[in-house]
Amino acid sequence: MSANAELVVDLDQYRANLAALRSYAPDALQMAVVKANAYGHGMVPVARAARLGGADWLGVATPDEALALRAAGDEGPLLCWLMTPGVPFGELADAGVDVTASTVDQLEAIAVSSDRPRVQLKVDTGLSRNGAFGAQWDALVAAAARLQSAGSLEVTGIWSHFACADEPGHPANDEQETVFRAAVDQLATAGVRPEVRHLANSAATVTRPSSHLDLVRVGIASYGLDPDPAVSVPEVRPVMTARSVLAQVKRVPAGASVSYGWRWTAEHETTLGLVPVGYGEGIHRTASNRAEMGFAASRVPVRGTICMDQLVVDLGDRPARIGDPITVFGPGDDGEPTAQDWAEAAGTINYEIVTRLAGRWSRTYRGGR
Numbered sequence: 001m002s003a004n005a006e007l008v009v010d011l012d013q014y015r016a017n018l019a020a021l022r023s024y025a026p027d028a029l030q031m032a033v034v035k036a037n038a039y040g041h042g043m044v045p046v047a048r049a050a051r052l053g054g055a056d057w058l059g060v061a062t063p064d065e066a067l068a069l070r071a072a073g074d075e076g077p078l079l080c081w082l083m084t085p086g087v088p089f090g091e092l093a094d095a096g097v098d099v100t101a102s103t104v105d106q107l108e109a110i111a112v113s114s115d116r117p118r119v120q121l122k123v124d125t126g127l128s129r130n131g132a133f134g135a136q137w138d139a140l141v142a143a144a145a146r147l148q149s150a151g152s153l154e155v156t157g158i159w160s161h162f163a164c165a166d167e168p169g170h171p172a173n174d175e176q177e178t179v180f181r182a183a184v185d186q187l188a189t190a191g192v193r194p195e196v197r198h199l200a201n202s203a204a205t206v207t208r209p210s211s212h213l214d215l216v217r218v219g220i221a222s223y224g225l226d227p228d229p230a231v232s233v234p235e236v237r238p239v240m241t242a243r244s245v246l247a248q249v250k251r252v253p254a255g256a257s258v259s260y261g262w263r264w265t266a267e268h269e270t271t272l273g274l275v276p277v278g279y280g281e282g283i284h285r286t287a288s289n290r291a292e293m294g295f296a297a298s299r300v301p302v303r304g305t306i307c308m309d310q311l312v313v314d315l316g317d318r319p320a321r322i323g324d325p326i327t328v329f330g331p332g333d334d335g336e337p338t339a340q341d342w343a344e345a346a347g348t349i350n351y352e353i354v355t356r357l358a359g360r361w362s363r364t365y366r367g368g369r
């Protein structure tokens with residue numbers, strides 16, 4: 001933990017983003033997705049802000065994440081969806097966590113884990129990730145109907161996940177929605193009518209009202225980032241600012257080469273600034289020589305190879321001193337780059353920029369109450 005590498009997370013902005021997203025799907029319940037340490041923002045404080053901000057549900061991937069939320073005092077509706085061997089189904093049921101079944105084996109293990117555990121069924125409508133498909137789905141529906149009528153469990157939801165929601169015109173979206181509706185009907189015909197049917201992520205929440213159904217699961221847009229450059233959500237703003245300080249400042253002559261591999265050489269005399277963050281902090285090395293940072297209300301380029309613990313920026317002729325603040329990315333208000341800018345420099349998506357932050361960052365929270 002170091003004040004020299006600080007993530008400032010604006011929980012008031014997070015709540016404002018949830019409110020903005022609610023206006024896209026006013027008739028659906030809202031699930032705030034806080035998996036993967038809330039996309040790097042810090043799961044427990046973000047989850048608290050989500051509840052205070054009126055999120056009806058929280059969603060996480062792993063049972064460990066769900067149990068960590070319960071250990072932190074969270075009590076509301078909570079779904080986890082990535083079941084791995086050895087999942088403590090009984091502990092999850094006793095903690096009031098909805099788990100997800102994609103196979104009959106999982107469903108049977110859930111049924112004997114506790115007294116009438118809550119379970120949601122995952123149908124694979126075309127993503128071919130988790131979820132039951134084809135004959136597996138038929139068998140899951142039959143088992144769910146049998147176990148529910150025997151009083152062994154309660155099917156609380158049916159859900160699926162889009163493959164191409166960030167491409168609103170992609171034919172997969174219509175196809176998946178059609179398959180999902182048929183799966184809901186099949187479950188109803190078997191006598192199971194769960195409280196929530198859900199399919200939409202952020203992109204579908206803003207572009208595809210037909211997919212809202214009973215509940216929408218919002219992740220990336222709640223953190224103020226667009227699901228894709230083609231799916232902009234102008235009402236939300238980035239929640240996270242990643243900032244550091246200059247650890248060293250030096251004037252170098254033309255011809256000075258910078259960092260491993262000497263992949264950048266100064267054409268003119270200039271001032272270099274050393275920033276004490278690198279790929280150990282989750283800064284993408286592929287952004288070497290491409291990304292920019294925010295310094296004194298302007299952007300300065302990253303020069304040379306990004307190292308494990310440090311990187312170098314070119315400050316030009318700006319006055320600079322050790323300890324001066326420098327921003328890796330933020331909302332962009334002060335001219336600093338955004339997570340989306342870093343994604344483009346690194347050849348990845350903004351999701352990965354925020355979620356991959358690791359190592360020595362400290363987190364500071366603003367607002368949220």
Ligand SMILES: Cc1ncc(COP(=O)(O)O)c(C=O)c1O
Nearest residue numbers: 033161201202217218219220221
């Ligand atoms: C099952 C599920 N639902 C919802 C989400 C939220 O997606 P997004 O961050 O695109 O809103 C995710 C994240 O990948 C997910 O895995």
